[in-house]
Every structure is written in structure tokens, then in C-alpha cells.
Amino acid sequence: MQKWLLILVLFTLQKMSYSQNLFDFDKTTQYAQYLFKTKQYKLVIEELERAVYLSPDNDSIKSVLIKTYLIDEQYSEGYNRCKIFYPETSNLPNSISNTYLTLLIKLNKWEEARYLIASCNSLSDEMKKNYEISLAFHIYDVKYIENIYLKNDTLKYPSILSFDPLVKIVENEKLKRPGLAAGLSTIVPGLGKIYAKDYKDGIVSFVFVSLSAWQSYRGFEKRGTKSVYGYIYGGLTLAFYSGNIFGAYKSAKKYNRELKAEVSSRASKIVSENLK
């Protein structure tokens, strides 16, 4: 009987010695790696949050966690986590500073981004310059962009040269002035839209407004001020004319928005290529 009892105890102990904790740091990070490879980013975040809890001083895990927030387009969450991990931005490790800066740009936090570039010790001077120019493109600060090139920083930091095509775009493609577009459409219907490079809509506006105005004129000419026909077309002309002015204003704003978005996305791509 004692012999069997001993065997049972030994068997149980042996089983216990081989047991594994699936939720320890190593297993958690391994599983997170698998989830990352299979692009299950929301689950990666859950695993990495546990890993950060298990090893609070591990900067590389925090870096991957913030990057995952960025990849999963959870910008605000990533920004908030970063703020909690590193209240002082000057102490940001190099691996996190780039991601954090991208998050700030995505969230349009320009002032914070500028402060980070100036204060972060882990960024090299060349990368700081890269980010400064990229930020200027995001804000569409034409004067600042031109100044950087006049200062001959390109000789000191050759990677800045990759921004050349974008500088040319900014110099050649001026932003449209919505007020001017509206003013032009007031003088000649459709002209504001043509100014905002909406050629087809500009021509349609001109045709609609002029045709309805001509119909109204015909009505009044034939029947005088008692012409219902003239008033109906007159009202229609007024509506189309107002719509054409407002449309020109909107077209110019839309043109600016699209140009800024294109320049901004190309600037981000150049910075990430320069980082490699």
C-alpha cells in the first residue's frame, strides 16, 4: 500500500514539474509575435499590455506596443499610452520617439511635435531636420520650407535632398484662395470653379446660370413685369447664381484640402524611407 502511495505522489510531483505557465512574460511575447505576424493587431495589443504589466521596465516591449497602436490606427490610444509610459518626452528612447512623433502628426498635435523634435535627446540632428521639414509640409508652411533650403542645410544633411520633389510641388502649386474663387464666380458665373481647377463644373455653372437668366429676360421682354415665366426663371437664376458662388468657395477649399493631404502623405513616406 505504501509503495503505491509513493508512486502516486511521485507521479503527481513529476507532472507538476512539467507544468507550464502560459501567461508568463516569455509565452506572452511569443504569442504576441505570432499574432503580429498574422496581423491580428487588436489581440497583439492585449498580449503586449500584459507583457508590459509583467515587465514594466522593458522599453522594447513598450515600443512594439506603441507601434502596434499606430499600425492599428488607434492613434489616440497609442498617444495616451505613450504619455503614461513617458511623461517626460526628453527621456524617450530612440525606438519610441519616431513612433510617438508619427502619432503626434497623425493627431495634428503640431506644437507638441515641434517641442518633441527640439527636446528629444535620442534623435540625431539629421533626423530632427527631417522631422522639422516633414512637419512644415504637414502644416503647409511654405516660407519655412523655402527658408530651410536657402540656409543650405541640404549640404550638411544630404537626406533632406529627398524632399526636393515636394518642395517643387509646394513652389509651383499655390493654394487657392476661397474668397477669390467666390469673387470670380460673382463676376462671371463658373470662373471661380475654373480657378479652383474644376473646369467642367465651371462650364456647367456658366451654362446653367446664363441659360436661366436668358429665359427670364425673354419672359420679361415679351410680357413685361407681369410675366410669371420671367419671375420663375428669375428665381431659378438667383438660386443657381448663389449656388455657383458658394460652390466656387467650396471647390477652392476642397482643392487646398486635397493638395495638403497629398503633400502630407508624401512627406510622411519620405521620412519613413529616410529612417531605414
Added chain:
Amino acid sequence: MILLLLITSNVYSQQKKDIAFVENICITSENHTHWLVAKNNKNGVQSVFSFLFLGYKSFISSQDNNHCGFEPSCSEYAITSLKKHGFIIGVIDACDRLLRCNGLSPEKYEYNEETEQLIDKP
């Protein structure tokens, strides 16, 4: 014979479960987007225009296919814009949309492949 025929037709008449089946398939009027757009009016002007809009949708527009190349349609755009920007800007914005309601510049808008319409929200 006539009596038997009448009784037979009664036997095959619709039952409750058939009606329920049809009701599940058919989209009820409450689910139409224009009913949703006309809801939540904040003042008298919005209520009046929502009423006019529903009248147009129910009695005029419903008699024909949806020809507007945009999503939402021009009338839905107008009522949404009116609620969003107020009476004056809303009406002017709707007039601008009428000027743009042509298929000449599809490259300017996103395209909904399901409905085959261009997306242009106020």
C-alpha cells in the same frame, strides 16, 4: 361547382405566416433613408422642409426610378444640408449640388460599387 371553387380559393388564401414572411422580405417604409433624414427636426423651418421633402419623395420621386448619380440623392442632400448649415446656406448648398449633379466629373468623388453611385455628402 362555383361554391366549391370559392371554398378552394379560401383554403389557399394567405395565412398569417405568409404575411409575416413577406413583411420580413419587404423593406418597411421606416427603413428608407429618406424617412431617417426627415426625422429629428429641431425647429419649425426644418419640420416644414422635412414635410415637403417627404411629400416629394412619396408622391413624385417614388413614381420614377432613382436617376440621381449621387449618394445621397439631391433631395436628401438638400434636407441634410439645411439641417446642418441652416436655411440660407443649406438652400444655396443644395443649388450648388444641383449644378454639380451631372456625370462629367466622376474623378472628383468616391464611388460606391454596390449602388454604382458617386458619394457626395454635405
